[in-house]
Amino acid sequence: MANVRELSVVPPPLPASWTPPAASGKSISPLVTRRLIPAGPAYLAHVKRAVHNLTFEEHDKHAEEERKRLEAMNGTGVDGEDDLGVGDEPEDEELSLLDPKEWKKQDHYQVLGLSHLRYKATGDQIKIAHRKKVLKHHPDKKAGLAGDSNDDAFFKCIQKAHDVLTNPERRRQFDSVDPYYELLEADVPAEKQLKSAKNPQKFFFDSFAPVFEREARFSRKQPVPMLGGFEDTKETVHAFYDFWYNFDSWRSFEYLDKEINEGSDNRDDKRYTEKKNKSERARRKKEDIARLRSIVDLALAYDPRIKRIKEEEKAAREAKKKSKGGAQNGVDAKQKAEEEKRKAEEAAMRQEEEEKVARAEAKKAKTAAANAAKKARRAARAAEPGGDAEPQ
């Protein structure tokens, strides 16, 4: 993008009598020839514009691509080391105000700078993210700085987040009530919207696909069938609803338990809280199951594919009926229907296969790149000159 220069001068208001004078028809003074010094990024940009004959806008676009290419070359890591895509998230102002005592309320992923990965973050990524944050926020780093050097609240928050996310059980508990998705959960299409949508088919897929993708993370069985598209076969659609009606969720609500007052010796108190927590968990779980069920119900009710399948079946039946009258005709229709079905199936299969191949290839390319990088590093290490290079 062009370099915008902010000027601090404020031009005065125009005189009332001023009208813009007409263009004088003169052009700017003749240009002079200069020999440029070939140095710096600005020179490179200038030469690129000249060689490729680009306008400024085209060059901006080009530069953006180039930046991405370089970024890829450099790896996403800050210092060239592979950080598994953890990256460097900007820290919100609010984060520094977090109270470690209220750790249950904090978003652990955000604290570790993993809000772009969330439940998808692997153990290694969590480890790297934690290390990055600790390097930045360790109290020892702040010892010399002005202000309250004892302020290690955020560091404690980081440690808490790390504790929670590295323990698989506690991480699941947190993932179950991840505040980020909690907010999104309400984002389910309403019946009204489905009815009044201009393009019901598109709206259905657009609005439900993310919902199912989101809910899929709770499934014990993997992989989870996704909503798919309008052209799906009857079997796929049925399998989809079958799966989702028998959804086996690991979601649990221990994270929201009320704290049992550890200090109190009152056994009754403890038991009471425990009991209450248990019933609360059960209630929440029930509610959650009901919630998911209502979503699936809603989806089923408005699924344009169900409608389509029904119509198709009806047409087939009618065709069959008709064919009883004219066998020739019926056979044709039947053949046609069958052929169509086969074609659709084939297309679906092909697509799936293509996807599989693409995925495999991407994986292969990635491993190859990693291997190459490793090899290059090893080679560089090996190529270090051993003998003394000073000739006599």
Add this chain to the structure above:
Amino acid sequence: MAAQPNGTADAPIEVSSIPTVVGINFGNSYASIAVLAKEGSADCIANEDGERQIACAVAFLGEEVYIGNQAKPQLVKNSHNTIMGFRNLLGKKFSEIPQDKPITSAPVIQHPEQPDVPAYKVQVLQAAPSPLPKSTTTTPAASNTATPRSEPVPAERILTVLEVTTLFLKSLVQSAEDFLGRKVQGAVISVPTWFDSIQRNALQKAAEDAGIRVLQLLEVAGAAALITTTGLTPKELSHDRTQLVVDLGASSLELSLLSIREGIAFSLATLSDPTVSGNAIDDKLIKFFAKEFTKKTKTPLTVAPATESQDKRAEAKLRLAVEHTKRTLSASPGAATCSVESLKDGLDFTGTITRLRFDMEVRSVYDQVYTRVKELVEKAGLDLYDVDEIVYVGGSTSLPGLDETLAQGFPESIVTPFTAGTVIGGGVGDPTTIISRGCALQAKLVVVLPDDTDDEREILASFTDGHNWTQTATSKTIGMLFPEENAEGPLGGQWIPAVLRDTVVPARRLYRLDVDLGEGEGEKKVGFEVWEAKEGVKIDRVKPPKLDDEEDAPADDEEEEEEDIEVKEKTVEKETLLTALSFAAKEARQVEGRWTTTVEAQFLVDRTGGLEISAWELGPSGKGEKTVVIVPSA
């Protein structure tokens, strides 16, 4: 994407594949190396001896070869085997080298075999040939005496300038590789502006012989400009500015006046003077100390130039010692010492000098630099007041006295590394490391350029053979004039320069500013005229203000003695009206009774000199309607 299982995330497994590059500042007397730091900046590194400034010297002593700062002390006892000042001889023929200068190091001779090639002759000790292998059949009877050690034999070695350079560059790169722990895959090496293509080729060849892939030979001024245009620009400086690069090295003074327009730099004028140099400062300092020595010990000592061999040795010793004195002086205003053991006749010497005294001693050198600067600026058809920034290069420019001397002629707003406070502590303006850092940044830029297609190769060539790359630039400043009622001055409004003179085309400038729309309600208009302007510097001679408050008659005769003081002021005169632009302000907002709006104005100058000006309002709802006027090229 759809059927992605939970609990996994595809982590991009990528590692840095940017090759390791270094920047080398290869001066005639000193060199330095810079590597890229993790944060994308460049750092000048120290070699194994802990020196950031590495002396360009190679000394041979017996079987040993000393390179860099270790070679310098050899000048005292072993001067005829110590080679210095070889960079400037690169690519030169023997007949082109003047022979009249007094030399303190190994003399340049005609190569005994190759015609018209300068070379050095040094005495070395060669390892003795290993004794013949004893045959197993005729084993002599065991003797009681040990086999005598085979002594190395004295030999003469002829080295061409190219070979010496190769030897030296190899040691530099070795230092960088030891520091980085990786093989260096490319380097940008600095060259003086006056190096012609033969000299460039010679340097390139020497570097390639040393196993260095030369990415580019970058002129010193370019490296300086690159450092000052990357990173944060100081608040006082615009992206468009005129920069003076003062390179006071040990052996010559190089001046360049650059026009920097949004990072694109070209040279307006250059000047090189071998008579003004850091060595001249050394000479003055040595003479000062020699005089003091004579005063203290009553032992006669004449140096710079010295005639007797004892004096010569004393001079060499002093020359080594004042290096430290100069550094102390640059760092602190207090007294700096210079001590030499057994300077002459076994007498030790310790002397001190303050910065004030030092500045007095070398005043003539400072003044010479100032005169040269004035010459240079005049050569470019400019005035000292047109210079916005001074950049210092070379160790001798670290001396604050030089900056003070130069500052007198420039406007007070001038930015130098001293006013910006970036000299001490290895800041961005550190004159001793600036070139190598600039080269390293350039290497980072050049090394990633692809060379697959013709276009890409052409871009690459514009760097490597960039000294032939010419472009066109505007010759006059174009700006916006916001008319004002009852305006002061001849301009009749608020003048905002948009495209400065000497801006390489095509160019784009984008300005954002708040415009005052007055107090009244009703339709509001934003408008400005576009003019070509003539910029100049007005010199007024005014009487100096009287120092004493009493304005009495006796002051009369004094007045005549006092000279008028020159008061300079930058002036702008509008010359040609190009066009005008106006539109109604729709997004105006009222602040304290006055209406203002934010306007963005874009100036585009195309390759042929056509000008396109567009302006729009920037309101809370985004960009307003764009108004465009075009001034076609001639």
